[in-house]
Amino acid sequence: MPEGLKLLFSRDQIEEAVRRLGAEISSDYRGRCPLLIGVLKGAFMFLADLLRHLSIPVEVDFVRLSSYGCRTETSGVVRMTKELESDIRGRDVIVVEDIVDTGLSLKFLLEELRAQGPSSLRVCALVDKRARREVEVRVDYVGFEIEEGFIVGYGIDYAERYRELPEIYVLEEGT
Ligand code: IMP
Ligand code: MG
Numbered sequence: 602m603p604e605g606l607k608l609l610f611s612r613d614q615i616e617e618a619v620r621r622l623g624a625e626i627s628s629d630y631r632g633r634c635p636l637l638i639g640v641l642k643g644a645f646m647f648l649a650d651l652l653r654h655l656s657i658p659v660e661v662d663f664v665r666l667s668s669y670g671c672r673t674e675t676s677g678v679v680r681m682t683k684e685l686e687s688d689i690r691g692r693d694v695i696v697v698e699d700i701v702d703t704g705l706s707l708k709f710l711l712e713e714l715r716a717q718g719p720s721s722l723r724v725c726a727l728v729d730k731r732a733r734r735e736v737e738v739r740v741d742y743v744g745f746e747i748e749e750g751f752i753v754g755y756g757i758d759y760a761e762r763y764r765e766l767p768e769i770y771v772l773e774e775g776t
Contacts, residue, residue, distance in 0.1 A: 603763070606753065606770035610745060615755060615769065618744040619647070622725060623654025625742060626695065634658045635693040640710065641665040641683060642764070643699030646756030647727045647744075651697065662687045666706050679709040685717075694719040695742075698726040699757050703735040711738065728752065728769075 602608060610618075626635075634657070639648040641663050652659065665683035694714060701707050707724065714722055725742035732748050753759045754766035763770070 603766065603770070605773050605775075606763070606766075607773055608768055609747075609750075609752060609771050610755075610769040612767050615744075615767075616650075618727070619650045620654050622742050622744055623651055623656075626651075626725065627654075627656040630657050630693060630695075632657075633693050634660065635695050636660045636662060636687055636689060637695050637697050638685065638714070639663045639697045640699070640706075643757050644697050644727070646764070647699060648697045651725070660687065664710065666710060668706065679706050681710075681713065685714075688717075689714065690718040691720050693721045694723070696722070696724045698724065700728045700730065700752070701726045701738065701740055702730045702733050704738040705736055707738045707740075708736045727755075 637648065637659050639645060639661065642665065648661070652661070662685055663683065664681055664685050666679055667682050668679050696710060696714070698707060711722065723741040724739065726740050727744040729740050729743045729746045730749070731746055750771040751759065752769055753763035753772055754769045756764050757769070758764045759772055
């Protein structure tokens, strides 16, 4: 196990959660072709696996959000550093996020997207830290709910490290 990390979710647990989310989304959107918007960079691995568990056609696009700095806390100032390339007016849109923590990033993104007139807008997050929410945002599909702790792996980083790990770990204090 990588030093300073404690295993939280194994490959099997992740696979099971992603499979469940894929089945729920496929059932809810049967007969439609939603646009999945992955939030870079953290959601790239989750989105890639989620797609393989869908039984409906979808389209994929990406945005990139960043809050300043590479600390373990969101600064609250969110920017979009890569814009959407698709026209989402009248589309069914599903935002695919790695983690919803304070909710500030997602709230900002949902406001931007809503202004572009999608016919529906939902959110799928691998990890929901609901207890830490500072602003109200609705997450429709949740892989795991956790109370606290800074996590890495499976696309999720700390200062750009650990994205390649196939499992999800908690970063231990002092690392
Ligand atoms: P929020 O704006 O506070 O909801 O945080 C949103 C983003 O901060 C998430 O999409 C992640 O990219 C990042 N983030 C929040 N918690 C963690 C964590 O435990 N590990 C790594 N990144 C995190
Ligand atoms: Mg993110």
